[in-house]
Amino acid sequence: xxxxxxxxxxxxxxxxxxxxxxxxxxxxxxxxxxxxxxxxxxxxxxxxxxxxxxxxxxxxxxxxxxxxxxxxxxxxxxxxxxxxxxxxxxxxxxxxxxxxxxxxxxxxxxxxxxxxxxxxxxxxxxxxxxxxxxxxxxxxxxxxxxxxxxxxxxxxxxxxxxxxxxxxxxxxxxxxxxxxxxxxxxxxxxxxxxxxxxxxxxxxxxxxxxxxxxxxxxxxxxxxxxxxxxxxxxxxxxxxxxxxxxxxxxxxxxxxxxxxxxxxxxxxxxxxxxxxxxxxxxxxxxxxxxxxxxxxxxx
Numbered sequence: 001x002x003x004x005x006x007x008x009x010x011x012x013x014x015x016x017x018x019x020x021x022x023x024x025x026x027x028x029x030x031x032x033x034x035x036x037x038x039x040x041x042x043x044x045x046x047x048x049x050x051x052x053x054x055x056x057x058x059x060x061x062x063x064x065x066x067x068x069x070x071x072x073x074x075x076x077x078x079x080x081x082x083x084x085x086x087x088x089x090x091x092x093x094x095x096x097x098x099x100x101x102x103x104x105x106x107x108x109x110x111x112x113x114x115x116x117x118x119x120x121x122x123x124x125x126x127x128x129x130x131x132x133x134x135x136x137x138x139x140x141x142x143x144x145x146x147x148x149x150x151x152x153x154x155x156x157x158x159x160x161x162x163x164x165x166x167x168x169x170x171x172x173x174x175x176x177x178x179x180x181x182x183x184x185x186x187x188x189x190x191x192x193x194x195x196x197x198x199x200x201x202x203x204x205x206x207x208x209x210x211x212x213x214x215x216x217x218x219x220x221x222x223x224x225x226x227x228x229x230x231x232x233x234x235x236x237x238x239x240x241x242x243x244x245x246x247x248x249x250x251x252x253x254x255x256x257x258x259x260x261x262x263x264x265x266x267x268x269x270x271x272x273x274x275x276x277x278x279x280x281x282x283x284x285x286x287x288x289x290x291x292x293x294x295x296x297x298x299x
Contacts, residue, residue, distance in 0.1 A: 004232040005225055012228045018267055021228040025263045028070075029256070031222045034215050036071050039205050043075050046179040047094055047145045054201065055173055059151075059192050060183045062207030065253030065287070068183050071207070072097055072147050081141070093117075093141040099149045100184075104157035104165030110134060117141070131171075138176050145179055146172065152184035154191045166195045173201070209250030217241060219255075227263040231273035235259075243279060249287050258284055 002010045012024050039060060046058060062068045081093035096116055101108035110130040111121050117137050138146075148169075154162050173180050182188060182202065193199045210216045220235040227233070235241060248254035261282040262274040271278065285293070 002230060005228070009226055009228050013230055016228070021267050022264050024228055025260060025267070029223070029226055030070070030074050031219060031226070033219050033252075035207055036067065036074075039071060039207070040075050042203075042205060043072075043145065043181065046181065047079065049144075049179060051177045053177075055177055055179045057173065057179055057198075057202045058181045059188060059202045059204045060181065060207065061186055061188055061204060063209065063251060064185055065251045066207050066209065067252040068207060069149060070253075072149065072181070072183055076147070079145075091141060093143055095145045095147065096143055097147040097149060100151050100153040102153055102156060104154045104161045106164055106168050109165065109168065131168075135172075135175055138178070143176075143178060145181060146176075147181040147183065149183045151182040151191055152187040155187055162191070162194065166191075166198055170195075170197060210245060210248075210252065210255070211250065212242060212245050216245065219252075220244070223255075223259055227259065227274070229263060229266055229272045229274070231271075233266075233274035235274065239276070240274075243276065247279070247284065247286055251287065254287060258282065 002013060005013065009024075012021055016024065042058060046056060049056060060068055060072070076095055076097050079095040081091055084090045084092050096113070098109070098112050098116055101112065106127045107130065110127060113134050114121050114130065114137075117134075119133065119137060154165055157165070169180055169182075172178075182192065184191070189204065192202050192204075210219070217236045220241055224233055224235045233240070235244065244255060244258060247258055258279070259274070261284055262278050265282055266272055266274050266278050269278070
């Protein structure tokens with residue numbers, strides 16, 4: 001009975017109200033897949049890399065809504081700060097994630113880091129002093145990996161501001177002897193390539209759009225196992241898989257939105273499975289159609 005579901009999801013179907021099923025459906029899910037696991041393994045490798053003069057760095061590139069932030073958050077949760085028990089019960093934070101400021105501003109960047117580290121932010125403090133405090137805190141907390149999300153924001157600044165910000169990254173990497181991971185859309189590649197020294201230090205890994213292949217079908221199988229529907233939806237069936245891929249334009253965030261909306265409608269309608277009729281009736285607009293609407297609005 002309900003062999004298409006995980007044990008936990010099966011229990012939700014059997015013992016929960018409609019509202020509880022929908023709440024479970026809407027919760028954030030992590031479904032392992034080859035591209036993500038390859039990048040997470042690389043992050044693990046960087047975190048454990050021995051200290052050398054020229055630390056390796058990584059650039060993770062992917063389109064909007066294709067799982068970049070979910071991936072680094074998954075890695076972060078596996079590497080949360082912890083207390084090293086002993087004489088002083090020292091706090092160790094092997095990994096931190098900071099979002100790049102909306103434009104490349106050194107002071108804003110330092111303030112974001114200090115806020116993450118629960119350190120006081122002093123408005124009158126100049127960037128050099130903030131930098132020294134950050135370096136001291138990084139060493140104290142034994143931070144091994146600094147992850148900067150939305151690195152393409154750097155392009156919002158003038159060429160001068162961009163150079164200053166990139167020099168900050170180089171300095172932190174050199175001074176702290178830690179690896180830096182930058183994450184962003186494809187424009188992020190241009191950010192790193194604009195500085196020859198950084199370009200030589202950063203390996204690039206790309207989160208590609210999904211294609212109709214074995215990995216995609218396995219993703220659908222794993223996802224269906226987490227949707228609290230009594231009847232199997234057979235999402236891997238050729239017409240269903242092809243349609244979901246087409247609607248989502250191969251972006252995992254869109255796949256999640258489509259299946260969450262479809263699962264919710266299937267629960268509320270009492271059909272208890274996702275089929276073409278359900279997909280016809282969900283409130284969903286594809287990324288390309290959203291762009292068209294935006295262009296028409298701007299006109």
